[in-house]
Amino acid sequence: MSAKGAVETIEPTAAQRTAARRVAEAKATIPDFQASIFYDNAPPLGAAIVAAGRALKAVAAVNGAYVDAKFQHYEAANVGVVLAGATPVVLDADGKTAEAADAEIAAARAALEAGTLTAAASANATFTLSHLAADGIDTYTSIIVPGHAASLAIGARAATLSADARIVTPQDAAAFLKALVAALDGATAV
Incomplete structure (x- = not known):
């Protein structure tokens, strides 16, 4: 036994291995930067999904990808929502209400917990959103x-x-965050 105490080795699930591979790939190959905007009250998940979808439509560079030394811009604003164990997608999030987005994620969460979430439910995202405000993460x-x-x-406290950095400029990031804030004001209406 080492100074660490007993060591338990746990075999990751296939989903955990895939997530680990993709995270390592992303950190090794995507030169990134961050931009934040602060607020007094975090938006609820459904409102954040819809607002992100609307902001994606407003700033094409953020709703795209850098692939094979070319820029791709996506027509649809499909927001993948990070849950523990999967990332279900709200298709055409810009055209939904916050309540509709919440209902889709609640159904996906229930399917995930029941072990019935399909791969198709996590396909075709053009953007990913994670929401830890309810967990007290500032x-x-x-x-x-x-x-x-x-x-x-x-x-x-912040988004x-x-x-x-290969496709999104700092000005694009600022425009996206401004569009996000503007969309949050109308996220419950289509």
């Missing part, structure tokens, strides 16, 4: 998923955009 950064230009971390 601010943090998220990792950009390969094939995306950026990701958004919603904390209790932080992590952006791929």
